[in-house]
Amino acid sequence: MAKVKSSTSAPGSSSLDPTDIIVPDDEVDYQTASPDNASETGSSSYSLSSSVVNYTYENGRRYHAYREGAYFAPNDEQEQARMDLLQHIIRIVLKGDLFLAPIGPNPERVLDLGTGTGIWAINMADEFPKATVTGIDLSPIQSNWIPPNCYFQVDDFESPWDFWDFKKPFDFIHAGNLAGSVKDVPNLLQRAKDTLRPGGWFEFVDFAPEPFADDDTLNDAKYFREWSKLCDEASIKFGKRMNVTSFYKQWMIDAGYKDVNEVVHKVPVGRWPKDPKLKELGEYFRLEVLESLEAYSFALMTRVLGWSIEEVQAFLTELRSEINNRKLHIYSKLYIVYGRKPETGEN
Ligand SMILES: C[S@@+](CC[C@H](N)C(=O)[O-])C[C@H]1O[C@@H](n2cnc3c(N)ncnc32)[C@H](O)[C@@H]1O
Incomplete structure (x- = not known):
């Protein structure tokens, strides 16, 4: 039977597993105005060649230069703020933890x-000062104020050549919010497994892009449902499917990982839940979802689906009012999926 989460829930419980039903707060009222308004062996400072920083600009947003066009979302400050907000939301859901895999107290690499923005890598390096933490990205958008054991590197994890050719194996590989960034997830999992030490862990953390509700208010989220369908369709045409989170577990098993675990949390979009902690979490997430609309739609819907920017903007205006509608009890699902590379000799 479904568990009911209400204002009487245990303090500190700000996330739900999929069997919980979120009780809506009929009293909720909030403004409807849209708030739209180095390498691992080197030092943390980049030598930035022009191929890395010659950013492209399109429809008012800035996009990465290295492997131009490989990734659909912008890399400007607006997008960086969204990524940091997303990390904050995930940490609330994970009750302050940075990951769920049982990696032990002494990871080395x-x-x-x-x-x-590297915020997860920085936090990880702070939490494990004896570990070396390397964050890689197509964009050099990470802070310069980082712990001495944290390194950033501009690189392409889908590079056809030797990105995966690391000198030493890793204890833990983390892949955060990469749905829509990966051409071939099973291949990535294989490369990652080859790069882990025996017994080392891999972890995905990612939101399912489609909206969910436990009542019939999902029927009224017409634009939200359509948007997630359009983004998924565009991402498939682009060659990097977005709607993949529910496949991670099986793909990890198929790739030969052991002790594969899938943990799913419901995360409300908006302040509609009755529970005060979920209400706060939902408000953060509503702001994040509003911010993600342009980031996810502009390039995919114009470049891939051929919409004009005016058509996209008109669609997003309708979608924003749905997201701000307190009567819709929409939530998303956060997937955390992790597994370990078998020990030597283990089947
Ligand atoms: C949605 S953001 C997630 C950022 C961060 N992991 C987080 O959870 O906040 C996806 C990131 O993956 C990067 N990315 C996409 N494709 C990549 C590739 N082939 N190689 C390296 N980085 C890539 C993008 O530049 C972007 O910064």
Whole structure:
């Protein structure tokens, strides 16, 4: 039977597993105005060649230069703020943890694929000062104020040549919010497994892009449902499918990982839940989802689906009012999926 989460829930419980039902707060009211308004062996400072920083600009947003066009979302400050907000939301859901895999107290080498602003890698390096944490990304958008055991590198984890040719194996590889960034996830998992030490862990953390509800208000989220379908369709045409989070577990098993675990949390979009902690989490997530609309739609819907920017903007205006509608009890699902490379000789 489904568990009911209400304001009487245990303090500190700000996330739900999929069997919980979120109780809506009928009293909720909030403004409807849209708030739209180095390498691993080197030092943390980059030598930035023009191929890395000659950014492209399109429809008012800035896009990466290295392997131009390989990734659909912008890399400007607006997008960096969104990524940091997303990390904050994930940490609330994970009750302050940075990951779920049982990596033990002394990881020596950690790799963060598609590190974005690098906030996860920085936090990881702080938490494990004896570990070396390397974050890699197509964009050099990471802070210069980083712990001495944290390194950033501009690189392409889908590079056809030797990105995966590391000198020493890793204890832990983390892949955060990479849905829509990877051409061939099973191949990535294989390369990662080859790069882990025996017994080392791989972990995905990612939101399912489609909206969910436990009542019939999903029927009224017409634009939200359509948007997630359009983004998925465009991402398939682009060659890097977005709607893949529910496949991670089986792909990890197929790639030969052991002790594969899938943990799913419901994360409300908006302040509609009754539970005060979920209400706060939902408000953060509503702001994040509003910010993600342009980031996810502009390039995919114009470049791939051929919409004009005016058509995209008109669609997003309708979608924003749905996201701000307190009567819709929409939530998303956060997937955390992790598994370990077999020990030598283990089947
Ligand atoms: C949605 S962001 C997630 C950032 C960060 N992991 C997080 O969870 O906040 C995806 C990141 O992956 C990077 N990325 C996409 N494709 C990549 C590739 N082939 N190689 C390296 N980084 C890539 C993008 O530049 C972007 O910073």
